[in-house]
Each structure stands twice: as C-alpha cells, then as structure tokens.
Amino acid sequence: MSATTDTRVLTAPRYRLPAASSWTLTIAVVVALLALLPLGFVLWAAFATGWDTAVQLIFRERVGDLMVDTILLVLLTIPICTLLSVTLAWLTERTDLPGARLWSWLCVAPLAVPAFVHSYAWVGFWPGIHGLGAGVAISVVAYFPFLYLPVSAAFRMLDPALEDQAASLGLAPFAVFRRVVLPQLRLAICGGTLLIGLHLLAEYGLYAMIRFDTFTTAIIDQFQSTYNGVAAYMLALVLVLCCFVLLGVEAGLRGSRRYARLGSGVARRTRVARLGRWKYPLLILPLVTAAFSLGIPALTLGHWLVAGGAAIWRMDEIGLALGQTLVICLIGGFATTAAAVPIAWLSVRRANRSSRFLEGCYYLASSMPGVVVALALVTVTVRVLLPFYQTLATIVLAYVIMFLPRALVSLRASIAQVPVELEQAAASLGRSPGNALWSTTVRLAAPGAAAGVALSSLGIMNELTATQMLAPNGTRTLAMAFWALSSEIDYAGAAPYAVLMVLFSLPLTWLLHHQSKKIAGR
C-alpha cells in the first residue's frame, strides 16, 4: 500500500516536454498559422469561386499569354543568371583576376538597388525599352547577386584536397570542374535559382515600369482598376501554382542529402588558378556586369539629379517619407526577428521532424508573392476584421510573413554557436527554463538577431507591392513616393528617393556580403 503512494508522489510533476519548449512550440505554431494565412486564403478563394467560374476565369487567352510570358521570363533569366554567377564566382574566388576582392563586392552591390530602380534606370537610358527582352535583361542584372552570393560562398567552402585527389585519379582540370566542383555547387545553385525564380514571379515594379505583363502586374491592375475580386483571386491561384512548381522542381533537383565535409583537420586554403594571358581579357566580364548593374543606375540617377538641380529636393516631403520608411522598417524588422526567435530556437535545440515541418511552413509562406499576401490580408481584413484594414498591424504581419526566413537564417546560425550547456548551467543554477533561455542563448545570439533585423529591414525598405496595397492611409514610404512620381513621368523628382533607398541599403548589402564570407569561415 505505502509503495503505491510513494510512486505517485514521485511521478506527479512530469512534463512530456520541458516547459520552455512547450511554450516556444505554441508560439511558433501560432506564428506559422498566421504565416500560412495567404495560402489558406487562396485555397478558400478557389473553393468559394466554384468550378465553373474558376475554369472560365483561368482558361482564357489572357491567362495563357501571361503564362507564356512568365515561363519564358523564368526559363531565360535563370540559366543566364546561373552561367553569369558561376563564372563570376569562379573568377573572383578561384583565380588571380586583378582586383578580385573589389569585383566580389561589386557583384553583390546591385542588391542595394531596388529592382524597380534598376528598370527606372534602364528606361531613363533607353526610353523605348519594353517587353520580354528588356524584362530578362533587367532581371539578370537585378537578381544575379542572389546566385553569386551562395555560389561564391560555396566556392570558398570547397575542400581543395578533393580537386587534388581527382587530378591524381587522372582527370584534366576541366573534367575536375565538371565532376567534382560543379556537383558540390549544386545546393548553392539550387537555392539561388529558387530565390531568383520566386522574385521573378513576385516582382511588380520592375515589370510595370517596362510594360511587361506578368501575373503579379496583372493582379495589381485588376485590383486597382476594377476591384474585380474573383478574377484577381484566380490569377493569384495560378501564380501560387507557379510558385509550387518552382519549389517542387528545386526540391527535386536538390535531392535530400547535404554533402558533409569528411575527415579531420581544416581544409587547405584553395589554390588560385593562374589566368596567364587571359587575365585581362577576362576582366571584361565583371566590368560589363558592373557597368550594367551599377553603372546604368548610377548614370541615370546622376543625370536626373543634375538635371533636377535643387528643385527636386523637396525636403519636407522627402523628410516625411524617410521618417515613415525608417519607422516602418524598424517596427517590421523587429517584429519579424521576434517572430523568428521561437522557430529558430526550436530548429537548433529541438531539431526533429515536427520542428523541421514547422520551419518548412515558414519558408513556404514566405515564398508567396507579396501581391498574394497583400490580397489575402486585404480581403480578410475587409470581410472579417474591418478595424484592422490598412493598419500598421496588418502591414507588419505581411512583412513578417514575407521576410521571416531572412531573420531565421541569421538567428539560427548564431543560436547554433551558443553551447547548449550554458542554458543547462543557467537552469541548474535555479533559473526557470524561459529565464534560462533569455539570460543565455538570447543574449549571446544578439549579433545574429541584429543581422536579422537589418536584413528584414532591407527587404521592407525596398518592398513596394504589398506596401502599396496595405499601408495605412496617408503613408508614403520612399518606395511608394518613388513609384508615384515615376509613374507620373516625373523622373527627376523620383531620383532623390531612389538615391536615399540605395544609400540606406548599401550598408545592409555589405552586411550580407560579410555574412556570406563569415559563414564560409573566412
């Protein structure tokens, strides 16, 4: 008899999970559900529309045209970007190209120029430019850094001993590149091309400026002109399906395995290839790339600034837009990072199937184009939560959905560097689990959190599509002001706003560049 009571006393306070992780898990699940709202909305819209209407709205010539244009855009841009980025990454990382460090930085710098500013610059340079060719060309210069960054980082992380080994097995240098180097770049290439593909699908300003129609521009036209809800919903549905196709193709190509570096010891520093007499001819590639991706924006902006003179610096308006942008960026950046903390912690400390699934949900949610996110939030707030329509809360939620992975990546990396033993030590010193987490890991991961805030703010600053649709009345961010002015063909008046966006983005872009070097351990 007494034995049973004893066991009961001993077994009474037991949790299936430690308290900290059950709380974090709850929060992470709630955030994930919010993030999946746009996807759920599209599915709901598809069902609510009904089969006949849906078929009627989807299988028409307009959608077919958009589809062809979108597919061509993706199929042309991605291979060109891949070829360009891999060549540039090889030149800057693995050869004795003169000024390799400078070129490497110049290959990342185009990210500081918002995509719609790129096309504004091209239009300023060649006023008649339009259509698919222009779309592909501008997309390449605007987005190739998304591939250059991971590929050059992967080049730095490759173990050169493997290349030596392949040579000793009788492979000529080019065969070594094809059979040993390229397969190891595959993950980086897959990740980068996916990112570019999603941007191609989601971008509005770039293509609207050169009058090239994609699903995103069509949805916004539809939304702005007629508020024709159902037609817009169906276009969004097709757009989301396109995203899924991209995600599926990427997952298939990537495969399920990561390549572990085997063996002990540090990797040898890579040896640089001597270009010899090709040294100077090959300089043409980075030079031309920089001329198109940085030179054209610089020249156009410079031209309008000079042409506009002092008159375009309407300081009251510019100051207001700058202030609003910074406030929105900071609030959005902090909210995004805070929302990423639970899942970042779970994915490092409790890495299991469910945390990986949750993480996958965030990535899926963020791959929804901004226009779909905005459309969903507009519809939901108008129909169900009217008080939230066009409020700061709604737009911040949109930013959280779209940019959470940026914060997640930085946070994860720095949480993984904090030894779990510190958390355990704090717990053994009597801190509650949450308190232990806060006083150790969260504190020590602060640099990663700062980088997360910075990177998501960069995204928010240059975001136009969702901001336009969701911003509270009277808001005018730099991007919105720029867009409004350049739509009125006031190119000179728009220039100061573009310059400000670039200036604020530059340090953040440098941070990105630096981070990719650090991840590679250099």
Place this chain on the structure above:
Amino acid sequence: MTFLKLNSLRKHYGAVAALDGVDLSVAPGSRSAIVGPSGCGKTTLLRLIAGFDVPEAGTILLDGEVVADAQGQVPAHLRNIGIVAQDGCLFPHLTVADNIGFGLKTSREAKQARAAELMEMVGLDNAMLSRKPDQLSGGQQQRVALARALARKPRLMLLDEPFSALDTGLRAATRKSVADVLSAAGITTILVTHDQQEALAFADQLAVMRAGRFAQVGAPRDVYARPVDAATAAFLGEAIVLPATVKAGQAQSPLGLLPVDERDFEGQASILLRPEQISVDRAEGLKANGTVGEVAFGGSTCDTRVTLDGAGAFSFRLDIPNRDMLLKGDRIAISVSGKAHVFR
C-alpha cells in the same frame, strides 16, 4: 636502378621551410617508409611528388622522366600516381562505388565489377558500395580511399598515414594485406607515418625526416641499429645514450667496458644501447650496479627507472617483464649483450 628520384627539393610556406633540401632514390617495386614527427614536412613532400604543389627548387624524376623542376611540371592528372590522403578525402557527393570507379574510363558495369573486386581486396563488405561516404567510419573511409587509388593501377602509390584511423588489431592486418596487394601488383609505394613500428615493419627502405630534411635513409635494420644521431635513435624506439671514452673497439662507460661497432674510432663520444640489449640481475655483480627508482605498472611489463651507481648518477628506463617485477629501492646488477653503437 631508381624509379623515383628526388634531388634537393625545397618548399617554403611563408617563413616556414616545409622542405629544406630533400634527396631520395626509390627502387622500382620497392616499399619505402618516411617517418618523422608531426609537421616535419611529410605531407608536403607527398604533395610535391603527386604534383599538387610545385617545388621551389630541385627536381623530381619518375621512371627516368623529369616530372617537376624549376622550368615547369607535369600536371597531376598526367602522372598516374595514386595517393591516399591523410583523411581519406572521398568525394562526398558520390557513393562508395562511384568513388572507387571515379578514375576509370570503362563502362559502368566494368566499374562496378572492379569496385566490388577492390572492396574485397581492402576487406570491406560489398553491401557498402551503395552508401555515401558519410555513412562510413573513419577507418572504412580510408580503406575505400585506398581501393579508389588502387583502381587505376598507378605507377607509384603514395600513402599518407592511411592506417591511422584503424584500431591496433585491424591496423596490423590491413597493413599486411595492403603490403601484399601492392607487392602482388608490383606497385612502388611510399608510406608516410609517424608510427615507427609500422614503418619498420612495412618498408624495404626507411627515411627518417626531421624539420624538412631526411636525417637518415637506409634499410630499416641499419637505421634502427646504427642511427646517425641521438634524436633519430630516440625516434625509432627507446634509446639509452651514454657518454663514453672509445678506444680500440671498446668503450669505457657508466655501464663498464662495452664492445662497440667502431673499430677505428678513438676519443670521447656518445654511445647507444637499445633496452633489449640490457638484462638485470637481483644479485649485485662485479661490473655495473644500480638502484631501482620509480616503477610504473604497464600491463605485461613495468616501466622501471634504474639509476647507476657512481659519478653523475646516470639513469635510464627499462621495460621489465612483469614476472621479474622489481620494487623501488632494489639493488641490481646490469649486464649488456651485443655491441654499442657509437655516434660520431
């Protein structure tokens, strides 16, 4: 007859002289071993021979052909030299079978068949052929690397500590089977290791390396018995180095009058005895007596420190078999068999 000839190779990494004038001749079909402490330049030397790095000075001749000198060099992929790197260095993106077949230019089936044959040779299960390298243990990875290097039947095989990830029993067995495989194929081999026993057992020719140079090159027995200096002696096994006065083939030392291997030398010198030349007796004798110091139990033997009587209180350590275990403070007589080696 030399198959591989190295002439005064030099290689610097910044201020560090990784190789500082290395000369070596390797006979065809022979097995050479290079031993030396960590960081003395062994891997660097192999990388130069394989063609991964370029020497700053010196020449490498392979089979009568200059493969590297100050003018230029034959690239690694044209040398047909197999190398098994210190950490195996398998391609992480390929399966074990694809790793082994990597350098072969035959059909897929032929590659598979050769891979299976080689797996057997290095003592691995064929079921592993479809695995990825990160699903193998360190020792298994090294054996796959060996199979991969063997697949092309290279002219020269370079082994950089290929047995270091194996446990003691497997190590001796793998060393034996690798030696057999290489001898059967008639492949000239250079083995790098810092395990002197492995080197002594494996090689026809032993080179002792120190700070980027070869301190001594020769047959393992010769190098062991007649090392050029005390450091080389100590590297190849326990060495008892005594000060002595040598004259007419005899040395006057703290252990009494000993015969030496030098007939003509005369004067002050250090002489070398190996512990196996020394035996101890509990009863005090006439020649050399001593006292037992610290005794550390070490399984089958005891690590015993012995201090000699007389001036200088010279002491050395011996492994005494367990059954004869001595205790601290025991008085003993010491006798020497064989000749002592004189360092000149």
